[in-house]
Amino acid sequence: MKSTRSPARGLSRRTLLSTLAAIPTLIGPLRLTPALAQADQLPSWNAGRVKDSITQFVTRVTTQGPDFVPEDQRIATFDNDGTLWVEQPMYVQLAFVLSRVKTLAPQNPSWKTKQPFKAVLDGDMKTLAASGEKGLMQLVAVTHADMTADEFTTIVTDWLATARHPRFKRPYTELVYQPMLELLAYLRANGFKTFIVSGGGVEFMRPWTERIYGVPPQQVVGSSIKTRFQMRGDVPTLFRLPEVNFIDDKAGKPVGIYEYIGRRPIAAFGNSDGDLEMLQWTTMDGNRARFGLIVHHTDAEREYAYDRQSHFGRLDKALDAAAINKWTVADMKRDWKRIFPFEAS
Amino acid sequence: MKSTRSPARGLSRRTLLSTLAAIPTLIGPLRLTPALAQADQLPSWNAGRVKDSITQFVTRVTTQGPDFVPEDQRIATFDNDGTLWVEQPMYVQLAFVLSRVKTLAPQNPSWKTKQPFKAVLDGDMKTLAASGEKGLMQLVAVTHADMTADEFTTIVTDWLATARHPRFKRPYTELVYQPMLELLAYLRANGFKTFIVSGGGVEFMRPWTERIYGVPPQQVVGSSIKTRFQMRGDVPTLFRLPEVNFIDDKAGKPVGIYEYIGRRPIAAFGNSDGDLEMLQWTTMDGNRARFGLIVHHTDAEREYAYDRQSHFGRLDKALDAAAINKWTVADMKRDWKRIFPFEAS
Numbered sequence: 001m002k003s004t005r006s007p008a009r010g011l012s013r014r015t016l017l018s019t020l021a022a023i024p025t026l027i028g029p030l031r032l033t034p035a036l037a038q039a040d041q042l043p044s045w046n047a048g049r050v051k052d053s054i055t056q057f058v059t060r061v062t063t064q065g066p067d068f069v070p071e072d073q074r075i076a077t078f079d080n081d082g083t084l085w086v087e088q089p090m091y092v093q094l095a096f097v098l099s100r101v102k103t104l105a106p107q108n109p110s111w112k113t114k115q116p117f118k119a120v121l122d123g124d125m126k127t128l129a130a131s132g133e134k135g136l137m138q139l140v141a142v143t144h145a146d147m148t149a150d151e152f153t154t155i156v157t158d159w160l161a162t163a164r165h166p167r168f169k170r171p172y173t174e175l176v177y178q179p180m181l182e183l184l185a186y187l188r189a190n191g192f193k194t195f196i197v198s199g200g201g202v203e204f205m206r207p208w209t210e211r212i213y214g215v216p217p218q219q220v221v222g223s224s225i226k227t228r229f230q231m232r233g234d235v236p237t238l239f240r241l242p243e244v245n246f247i248d249d250k251a252g253k254p255v256g257i258y259e260y261i262g263r264r265p266i267a268a269f270g271n272s273d274g275d276l277e278m279l280q281w282t283t284m285d286g287n288r289a290r291f292g293l294i295v296h297h298t299d300a301e302r303e304y305a306y307d308r309q310s311h312f313g314r315l316d317k318a319l320d321a322a323a324i325n326k327w328t329v330a331d332m333k334r335d336w337k338r339i340f341p342f343e344a345s
Numbered sequence: 346m347k348s349t350r351s352p353a354r355g356l357s358r359r360t361l362l363s364t365l366a367a368i369p370t371l372i373g374p375l376r377l378t379p380a381l382a383q384a385d386q387l388p389s390w391n392a393g394r395v396k397d398s399i400t401q402f403v404t405r406v407t408t409q410g411p412d413f414v415p416e417d418q419r420i421a422t423f424d425n426d427g428t429l430w431v432e433q434p435m436y437v438q439l440a441f442v443l444s445r446v447k448t449l450a451p452q453n454p455s456w457k458t459k460q461p462f463k464a465v466l467d468g469d470m471k472t473l474a475a476s477g478e479k480g481l482m483q484l485v486a487v488t489h490a491d492m493t494a495d496e497f498t499t500i501v502t503d504w505l506a507t508a509r510h511p512r513f514k515r516p517y518t519e520l521v522y523q524p525m526l527e528l529l530a531y532l533r534a535n536g537f538k539t540f541i542v543s544g545g546g547v548e549f550m551r552p553w554t555e556r557i558y559g560v561p562p563q564q565v566v567g568s569s570i571k572t573r574f575q576m577r578g579d580v581p582t583l584f585r586l587p588e589v590n591f592i593d594d595k596a597g598k599p600v601g602i603y604e605y606i607g608r609r610p611i612a613a614f615g616n617s618d619g620d621l622e623m624l625q626w627t628t629m630d631g632n633r634a635r636f637g638l639i640v641h642h643t644d645a646e647r648e649y650a651y652d653r654q655s656h657f658g659r660l661d662k663a664l665d666a667a668a669i670n671k672w673t674v675a676d677m678k679r680d681w682k683r684i685f686p687f688e689a690s
Contacts, residue, residue, distance in 0.1 A: 072561060149603055193563070206607045216417060217607030218538070218563070227603055229596040229622055236625045238603050245604070251574040258494055258572055258583050259590070260605060262551045262562030277574055280581045 041186040044179040044338040051335065053328045054183065057291040058190050061266065067289035071191040075263050077253075077278060078184070079270040080198035080205060080222075082313040083295050084213060086175040088304040089166065091312055093200050096159055100143040108142075117142075141242030144201065145225055149238040157207050170342065173212050178341045179330075180269075180295075184213055187267070195265075197221045197256055199249035199274050203240075221260040223248045249274045254281035267291040276318040283325060292327035294318060299333040386531040389524040389683040396680065398673045399528065402636040403535050406611065412634035416536040420608050422598075422623060423529070424615040425543035425550060425567075427658040428640050429558060431520040433649040434511065436657055438545050441504055445488040453487075462487075486587030489546065490570055494583040502552050515687065518557050523688070524681045525614075525640075529558055532612070540610075542566045542601055544594035544619050548585075566605040568593045594619045599626035612636040621663040628670055637672035639663060644678040 045051040061069040081087040101111070101120045111117030116135035119127035128135065144152065165175055184194050196215050198205060202222030209215045224245040227238050248256040254277050257265065268275070268282035271294060279292040296315065297306050307315040322329050332339070390396040406414040426432035446456070446465045456462030461480035464472035473480065489497065510520055529539050541560050543550060547567030554560045569590040572583050593601040599622050602610065613620070613627035616639060624637040641660065642651050652660040667674050677684070 072555070195563075202604070202607070210417070218420075218540075218605070220607060224604060227600045229599040229626065231625065234629060236599065236622070236629050238599060238626075254574040254581065254583060255572045259547075259569060260563070262547065262565060277581070280576065281574065281583075284579060284581050 041189065042179065042182050044182055044336060046335050046337050048335065050328055050330050054186075054291075054293070057267070057289065058187065060289050062190050069266055069289070073263065073266065074187075074190070074192040075195065075261060075265040076187050076192045076267040077195045077197040077221075077257060077261075077265045077269070077282065078180070079272070079275045079278070080196050080200055082271040082297065083269055083275070084176055084180050084184075084196070085172065086165065086168075086303065087313045088297075088306065089312075091200065092172045093204050095163065095172075096156070096204070097139050097143050099159065099163060100155070101139060104142065137242075137244070140225065144203075145240045145242035147240055149203070149227065149240060152203055152240055153207050156204055160208060168340075173208055174342055175340060176212055177295075177336070178338050178343070179336045181213065181341065183269075184215070188214065192267070193219065195219045195221060195257075195261060197248065197253050197268075197278060199223055199247070199252075201225075202248075221248055221256045223252075251277045253278035257281065267293075269293045269295070270318065271295040271297065272313040272315050273318045274313075276321055279318065279321070279325070279327060283327065292322070292325065294322050294327055294329045296329050296331050298331050299336075299339070302339045303332060305333075386534065387524065387527050389527055389681060391680050391682050393680065395673055395675050399531075399636075399638070402612070402634065403532070405634050407535050414611055414634070418608065418611065419532075419535070419537040420540065420606060420610040421532050421537045421612040422540045422542040422566075422602060422606075422610045422614070422627065423525070424617070424620045424623070425541050425545055427616040427642065428614055428620070429521055429525050429529075429541070430517065431510065431513075431648065432658045433642075433651065434657075436545065437517045438549050440508065440517075441501070441549070442484050442488050444504065444508060445500070446484060449487065482587075482589070485570065489548075490585045490587035492585055494548070494572065494585060497548055497585055498552050501549055505553060513685075518553055519687055520685060521557055522640075522681070523683050523686045524675075526558065526686065528614075529560070533559065537612070538564065540564045540566060540602075540606060542593065542598050542613075542623060544568055544592070544597075546570075547593075566593055566601045568597075596622045598623035602626065612638075614638045614640070615663065616640040616642065617658040617660050618663045619658075621666055624663065624666070624670070624672060628672065637667070637670065639667050639672055639674045641674050641676050643676050644681075644684070647684050648677060650678075 042051060042054065060067040061074065078084055081091050085092065098120050101117060105111050105117070105121055108117070111121060116128055116131035116138060119125070119131065120139065160171060160173055163172060164170060165172055168175055187194055194215055196205060196209060196213070196219065198221070200222050202220055202224050205220050205222055206217040209220050210217065226241040226243045226245045228241055230237055230239060246252065246256065250273070253275065257278065264285065265282045267290070268279050270279055275294070283290040283292040294315070296319070297304050297313070299305060306313065307319060319329070321327070330336070387396060387399065390399070405412040406419065423429055426436050430437065443465050446462060450456050450462070450466055453462070456466060461473055461476035461483060464470070464476065465484065505516060505518055508517060509515060510517055513520055532539055539560055541550060541554060541558070541564065543566070545567050547565055547569050550565050550567055551562040554565050555562065571586040571588045571590045573586055575582055575584060591597065591601065595618070598620065602623065609630065610627045612635070613624050615624055620639070628635040628637040639660070641664070642649050642658070644650060651658065652664060664674070666672070675681070
């Protein structure tokens with residue numbers, strides 16, 4: 001058959017379509033992946049009501065109709081400790097503080113007899129807890145301040161490279177939740193901007209959030225201490241001061257969102273009472289399509305089980321509020337097929 | 346010629362290339378625009394050393410080689426007042442404050458005899474200036490605080506829609522610099538993220554920066570007052586307090602960049618001594634390819650001419666520093682073919 005001899009001959013709608021269909025293959029780097037929408041992008045979430053609530057919300061706000069939300073307004077905020085990575089037996093940043101105090105102790109002999117340092121060196125968590133916010137701030141001062149911004153970044157990066165979780169014996173950056181990594185990627189694939197809004201220190205997170213979560217530094221909101229700019233000779237320097245700047249927790253989270261992001265989220269993800277106000281601010285926005293999700297730690301075997309009585313990541317008022325406000329509660333044991341990336345999928 | 350009869354016949358490198366070249370035309374929405382790199386993307390900049398310094402820097406950091414910078418690190422920060430829009434005869438936000446005081450005066454009869462309000466109502470700028478920072482803060486309190494975040498956004502939006510510049514008789518949002526709009530777009534087309542880092546109030550800018558500059562709210566850093574979150578019945582509310590939170594000016598600019606962006610810029614653009622430290626922080630970074638630019642207002646006829654003696658936007662120390670640090674100084678009269686978008690191009 002010499003169909004190509006005459007341009008008109010053999011040119012049917014079908015051949016035209018098949019020619020067009022071949023184009024993406026020809027131009028490799030530009031090819032679209034129409035299969036993306038069909039494939040399960042949340043493979044570590046078990047089928048059920050919780051998984052459905054996520055995909056149904058995303059479908060509603062990305063489909064033309066009454067609930068459609070333009071891309072620039074698709075802001076999703078995530079708590080970090082207990083929502084994206086492990087927060088037991090203590091917040092990772094507290095483990096960092098205790099570890100750093102021990103490392104710095106030989107240069108600070110007076111700490112042997114001075115609280116709250118003595119409590120840290122003795123492993124006396126009861127006395128440490130009794131030192132309260134004032135004691136904690138003293139520890140933050142010697143581990144987070146009196147150095148340049150670059151120096152702190154290096155210290156955090158080096159510590160995370162060597163520190164190991166006491167139970168899982170792995171770097172903390174491996175103890176992130178696989179279902180949440182998939183959720184972050186799924187939202188981004190659907191035009192969302194994903195932000196971290198954490199009570200943890202912003203400069204403790206920024207060195208690694210892009211690599212681990214795909215969240216760049218400018219999309220990380222957190223607590224902070226004050227910083228001073230100064231020229232040291234010809235070297236411009238940011239110097240960290242032992243003074244609280246902002247606490248991005250509880251009622252501070254909506255404030256941090258307003259101040260740093262400047263847009264109201266349409267979806268928020270948390271796991272504790274520290275996230276209550278962020279979820280209220282996000283979801284209680286008239287009759288618009290909004291989404292709130294609480295990660296409920298129910299799996300003592302694979303991770304931890306804790307809620308109303310926990311010292312770290314207490315989930316009490318926010319669990320009651322979830323029922324009232326129809327927030328989705330992800331039951332780790334029931335809803336997560338896989339917890340950590342290193343588990344076999 | 347029946348060259349297409351046999352697949353082998355007539356298949357030369359040339360016909361293959363011409364076939365591939367046709368593909369972009371076939372697949373409309375995906376088509377690449379190879380002409381983009383060649384076309385003049387800065388048409389409102391006159392040819393010369395200043396324009397060359399911009400394009401040469403962008404070429405260096407986007408071309409594989411010793412000065413190449415990965416896309417995620419291409420952060421560019423722009424001052425707003427006097428760099429992106431007009432700041433004479435006074436900062437636009439100050440015009441807003443004065444206008445709001447006059448609007449609110451009938452509801453506040455005591456202002457007729459009380460400073461600094463009386464000075465505003467009398468148009469007595471000398472007494473107003475003498476009231477200093479304390480006086481200014483009183484004016485900010487009554488015009489920016491004691492209302493919700495949403496209420497303030499509405500007030501700003503409404504004011505900008507009706508206010509007119511005293512000389513140009515146009516909305517302030519039209520008094521933006523066409524060469525800088527082109528520069529913002531040019532940088533973004535080359536993989537940069539563009540941020541505003543302004544001494545002005547962040548909530549005064551965010552309602553309109555995306556529409557006017559293409560800079561979304563989360564990429565606007567500025568001064569701010571404190572905010573409090575509270576539930577009012579079932580309505581979560583952000584309430585603005587008459588208390589300074591952060592002053593994003595002078596040595597505050599590198600601090601704001603660290604706190605809000607978390608990454609050191611590789612290019613910074615300003616026009617006054619308020620931008621000195623931002624340009625130092627950006628450019629004095631070892632021997633790496635960095636870019637600093639100062640807009641010098643030299644055109645009294647088309648805009649304004651001011652520098653070392655100006656009350657608003659004083660350019661004195663930063664002009665000396667520009668010479669020492671080899672920052673580019675854009676001479677408005679010499680380097681800008683066109684100042685405002687509404688001028689004929």
